[in-house]
Amino acid sequence: MEKYLIFKSVLMVVVLVLAFGYFFTKVKRLYQIMMAVDGSPKPFVDRLQERIKVLFTDIFLQTSVRRKPLPGLAHTLIFFGFLAIQPHSIELMVKGVFPVFDIGNIFPGLYTAYLSAADILAFFVLVGFAYALYRRLIIQPDYLTLGRDANLIILFTCIIIVSFHFVNAFQQMMIPLEPGSFSYAGVFPVSGILASIFGLGALSGKGLFIGYEIFYYIHISTILGFLIYIPGSKHLHLLAAVPNVFFKRLDFEKSIKKTDIEDEEAETFGLGRVSEFNWKNVLNLYACTECGRCEELCPASGTGKPLSPKKIIHDLKVELLNQSGLLLNNHKDEIHPIMGDGSCVTDDVLWACTTCRSCEDICPVSNEHLNFIFEMRKHQVLMEASFPPEMQETFNNMENQSNPWGFASDSRALWCKDMEVPVMAEKTKADVLWFVGCAGSFDDRGKKISRATARVLQKAGIDFAILGPEESCNGDMARRAGNEYLAQMMIRQNVATFARYQFDLILTGCPHCYNTIKNEYPDFGADYKVVHTSGYFDTLIKEGRLDIRSNDFGTLTFHDSCYLGRWNNIYEPSRNILEKTCAGSLVEMDRTRNKGFCCGAGGARMFMEENIGERINNKRAQQVVESGAETVASACPFCATMLNDGIMETNNDIKVMDIAEILDKATS
Ligand code: SF4
């Protein structure tokens, strides 16, 4: 026995050194790749308290994972079970090297409680895996990767847990090897049952010892095999998810950060090669679990486009690892581009994104897909002059007439020529500067919404004024289409115009104007109070400044705009207005609030062809029809136009109304 224990000690030392040595070599290489890329955002170590809180809720409490109830519950069981068995498994490894090591004799009470809890939680890992298998083999959702990697991981982990229970079962039945050492009798509730089922009590001391040793080796070798496998598999997220969540941009929902386009030393803009990533981009790629939640909610993926946010992340990771040799050996010039035909991100993928932010919102490890998409678009536009051909005219229109349609900029206020709408150039001072936006000024559907908005403001007696011909496009569309030069040109024009007048707040009826002016203009020195009409009207109603008489629009549903909802977390004001003004009932669509389905117009998609797959607005219109609503309300002129077009395709007479139009009709 003594000789065997010495042999086991030596064997364990060799195996542990080899396994951990290999593991740390792999992890070191991954870290070196992360540090070898050129882009360098500042480490986000600000707001420490908030970051710790996010870590606690997202990782420890598994809040983001559990947004999908059943898979989330299964993941939570697996997560806690795996965490729970680690101390005991590590203890078993130490015991393999130092047979006399016995932690049970140091803290017997605590140790017994821990072992019992770990034994129960380990069993729940198997319950979680049973559901995972059912999902993979029976449900088989399209967005799940059902490859060899995932199956191997399930196999690994099931062996780890089953062998853990058998080790416990044998341990429980064995008389302590040394007199006076900790007794495992009755400590393992689940493994104890296993011992009875398999009649382990009938085995001799030698039989128990052999059985224990066999399962010990199975358990430890599978854990070490898993350890070696992690860095090269999708389970790299076990290492990367925690730092990825901790370092996430807490204010991401608010803005695209300004690029210094006047930086004379900048050799390139955006992301064109893996070497141009920053360390946070790389961490994102490592952290992806390939759960497919982003793909499941993506309106582009859901309508047959080649874009899948999951695939972008996966393909960029593969590309990064494939080219890591060049990166680490400083042959960056030889690294080939990530975009373009034959590359990992094709044009059809890159330009299909509506920037709806569903992918980021649902991602359990807080990946920032849009950061990749915006930066890749920026690279294509600024460095390669490559973008969908129809965008050339849109860019020209914005540059020459400050609006994407190309209407004469001095006709911006024609929509209200027969209304008494004051203009800032004449007033110079007003309580409210109403930024009407391009859609509200030029698009036929948008103009009706603007007229309704003006009437509501007048009924409430608001001191407001518009900019008229002095207004430029807010810059959102150019920015999200990668044309940072053009975006900054228009932003600066508006900022200079704002500075000429006195006002208390900027009101917008367009969520894109709202988001950009509120969250991106401060980078250009314009830090104003900005309010969307939904919030403003909701307040006017609450203050009793509007004479509401309820109106009958039939059964209503509300379509959330991505840029109010997921980008700015504003969901309730429009619903409050509808509840106050509508006699009919309000029904929610299945895809609502933060799971709302995009109308298809964002990210400059409004001005691009949609030739592949089903039209996104048609799919949303179909969801409206399925809700049984007679009227669909929205709070964005782009959404209204897209929904109108989509509803027409369904041959239904469902009305599409902006909340301003509803409020206008419901007030006297
Ligand atoms: S990016 Fe996030 S949501 Fe998408 S597959 Fe990876 S972990 Fe899942």
Ligand code: SF4
């Ligand atoms: S932002 Fe929306 S459209 Fe773009 S990849 Fe994410 S989910 Fe898809």
